Amino acid sequence: MAKHPVKALPYANDALKGIGAKTIEIHHDKLYAGYVNKRNEIEEELTKVDRSKANQIYSQMRGLKHEETFAANGQILHEIYFDVMGGDGQPAGEVFDKIKEDFGSYATWEEDFKAAGMCARGWVVLAYDPTDGRLHNFIGDAQNQGGVWGAFPVLPCDTYEHSYFIDYGSDRKAYIEAFIRNIKWGEVNRRYLAAANMALAKK
Structure with missing residues (x-):
């Protein structure tokens, strides 16, 4: 199964106005990367889970599927978030x-x-x-x-x-x-x- 890659920032850590390099470094390199890595881990575990034991109250299948959405959305939203910053803030288009x-x-x-x-x-x-x-x-x-x-x-x-x-x-x-x-x-x-x-x- 192909792994989701951690996307590089499209600008330097210190490129933003009013949002510091340390914030961006931690946010991108630790938190965002963590979502990507956990999504990959969850998807790998889903290939091995016992689907016959799936249960809505509690089961490994339920836990993995629930956290899959958290990790996937964490990856997707953060990638867009970083991509839409780095501009001059002047609306156009x-x-x-x-x-x-x-x-x-x-x-x-x-x-x-x-x-x-x-x-x-x-x-x-x-x-x-x-x-x-x-x-x-x-x-x-x-x-x-x-x-x-x-x-x-x-x-x-x-x-x-x-x-x-x-x-x-x-x-x-x-x-x-x-x-x-x-x-x-x-x-x-x-x-x-x-x-x-x-x-x-x-x-």
Whole structure:
């Protein structure tokens, strides 16, 4: 079985504004890499598990399948999270127009994104929902809780404490503002267009 690789950062650890090199080093090299490694480990264990003993109350099968979603989403969301940072924070492209269309204005979207980030225990994710053709700010209290199936994440922000505690202590608001200043809107736009085009192709 092919192993999931740990993706390299697309920028130096110290390249971001207001998010320090130590935070990025730990976040990427330890936490994110840990999700990838555990996903690989779980997938290997699933090839050997006794499926005849699967049980909804407790079984090895249930435990592995449950944690598979946690590790997989941890890998996927972190890869997008790192990819959408490293920019100048200036919104542009079709996704900028779509944000204004769906939220009324960019300022309204940003206010909603920040508020969602303040109340999320794990993630706030700007995602494209093909069922209504709109962008939404969804929250998740864990990597495998709160996601909307079928929606495409285009801009996830990690709101777990490990994302900001070294730099900001408990000041999550300041971290979210720093995250927004580092958004690489070209990458967000690429992801939005890919999601919208995929949805159109399925109609």
